[in-house]
Amino acid sequence: MxxxxxxxxxxxxxxxxxxxxxxxxxxxxxxxxxxxxxxxxxxxxxxxxxxxxxxxxxxxxxxxxxxxxxxxxxxxxxxxxxxxxxxxxxxxxxxxxxxxxxxxxxxxxxxxxxxxxxxxxxxxxxxxxxxxxxxxxxxxxxxxxxxxxxxxxxxxxxxxxxxxxxxxxxxxxxxxxxxxxxxxxxxxxxxxxxxxxxxxNNGIVAKRIKFIGKAAHAGGAPHDGINALNAANIALSAIHAQRETFREKDTIRIHPIITNGGLAVSSVPSEVTMETYVRGASIEAFLSASDKVDRSLKAGALAVGGAVEITTLPGYLxxxxxxxxxxxxxxxxxxxxxxxxxxxxxxxxxxxxxxxxxxxxxxxxxxxxxxxxxxxxxxxxxxxxxxxxxxxxxxxxxxxxxxxxxxxxxxxxxxxxxxxxxxxxxxxxxxxxxxxxxxxxxx
Ligand SMILES: [Zn+2]
Ligand SMILES: [Zn+2]
Structure with a gap:
């Protein structure tokens, strides 16, 4: 020794x-x-x-x-x-x-x-x-x-x-x-x-998200547009609504950011992009939460009659x-x-x-x-x-x-x-x- x-x-x-x-x-x-x-x-x-x-x-x-x-x-x-x-x-x-x-x-x-x-x-x-x-x-x-x-x-x-x-x-x-x-x-x-x-430590998957709407005059003809930013907002609320379903022991963390919220204030946002992580204490826990996030994102697109592209990427274990x-x-x-x-x-x-x-x-x-x-x-x-x-x-x-x-x-x-x-x-x-x-x- x-x-x-x-x-x-x-x-x-x-x-x-x-x-x-x-x-x-x-x-x-x-x-x-x-x-x-x-x-x-x-x-x-x-x-x-x-x-x-x-x-x-x-x-x-x-x-x-x-x-x-x-x-x-x-x-x-x-x-x-x-x-x-x-x-x-x-x-x-x-x-x-x-x-x-x-x-x-x-x-x-x-x-x-x-x-x-x-x-x-x-x-x-x-x-x-x-x-x-x-x-x-x-x-x-x-x-x-x-x-x-x-x-x-x-x-x-x-x-x-x-x-x-x-x-x-x-x-x-x-x-x-x-x-x-x-x-x-x-x-x-x-x-x-x-x-x-x-x-x-928690494990993680990451997501790239794109909401697709339709551009139109934001003041004159918003009824002709599909607001992708509203879709993103509804999706964010829907994600927050999932939180009561997460168990303490799974220590789920979801923290999205909007990386592009629109191009010109006078035009209905036709494309909005987001990124998020979905973290959890076990692989099963973060994959289950990831499914709930996907449902929430779809809900946003459905509500405004737009579309959403979701890319889920493996993160860390x-x-x-x-x-x-x-x-x-x-x-x-x-x-x-x-x-x-x-x-x-x-x-x-x-x-x-x-x-x-x-x-x-x-x-x-x-x-x-x-x-x-x-x-x-x-x-x-x-x-x-x-x-x-x-x-x-x-x-x-x-x-x-x-x-x-x-x-x-x-x-x-x-x-x-x-x-x-x-x-x-x-x-x-x-x-x-x-x-x-x-x-x-x-x-
Ligand atoms: Zn760090
Ligand atoms: Zn570090």
Missing amino acids: KYKDEIKNRLCKAIDDKSDQLIELTKSILNNPETGFKEFQTSKLVSDQFKALGIPTIENIAITGVKGVINSDVSGPTIAVIGELDSLKVYGHPHADKKTSAAHACGHHCQIGMMIAVATAFKVSGVLDYLSGNLVFIAVPAEEYIEIEYRDNLRKEGKIEFLGGKPEFIRLGAFDDVDIAMMTHTADSNQPGKIAFGGT PIKSNETILEHYEGNAKTLVGENNVKRLTHRTSSTDMGDLSQLMPIIHPYVVAATGTSHGDNYLVKDYELGVITGAKAMAMTVVDLLMDGGELSHKVIQEYDPPLNKSTYIELMRGMFKNDTFDYR
Whole structure:
């Protein structure tokens, strides 16, 4: 045990030695936010870092994804340390891109910082010979499920099939060589402690919706038109009317936006587009709620005598972290930030595509509570970069040591005990089964 602690100390020291550069690099990503499947500069920054560390690198996976591989013991298990490349879009965020409103309002810049910190530690500390397994570092695009129209067009062009980064990575086989995966997210101070772990997340499907009406003079001849905006309004009310049917335990969340509400105020809106998510704690729960949303959308079109096109797109699956790995992670986190600052989470109604991976392999997805403000808000700001990059990276590096030292005994135990709900082919089949394209025309 003492020997293992010494290895962990060497890794932590390697991270501390580079802390200034690592934090500077992280802040450079903050100041250059890019949304999903467009993270070209962030992707280049990651591959440049891997190459500088002498890590063999594969680029352009799912457009902007990057993967670096350190083979230490090819016959042993492979652990992936993941970072997410993309930003969100939030108006008025202090670090938002002036043109695109892209902003790191979810703290993914720190994830990339942590991932590079872990890679640096293993590469420069000389501990690889003590590991019975391999490490891959994966920078994944497009965790935030946004710009659905843009991504759906990428899908139609054949550039992607699924609209999230990890589902695409899974489909492309970029996780085929991975046995266990981990990443650390940032969180705001509404979360407990300094490091929070465990818990579950909602899964999700997304929808693109187009109401079709008929243009006419809005003042002179509205009776000749079909008002697509009224159809959308009725549909929104009908969705709200479903809410009393949702059970607490299913934690359904539905939050539509109107992406185009009309073209000219003097003309009856003939085309109105919306996007929505339908989230729930289980696959069954969000698919059942998704059917109710479809009925509500049809009701809007029916009421005005218009039409509605509904495209349902697979999103993300519910997450479940691996308890055996979490036990070790918790111990490491307590060593770093103190017993009382490490807290267990319950259920979160947000979603992440780490959920998809958790259906295929053992994963952990803890949080470093390094930000203030509210997640996805214009005031979400990472304040504690020491915690958000340096400490978060150390906790992962130490957990990798637990998994891969002693002949990789712990990894083998975790892999053996894990009963995957899905495998790659049943996963892809499930996801493809969620695609739906329906038109209901009452004109
Ligand atoms: Zn987010
Ligand atoms: Zn996030």
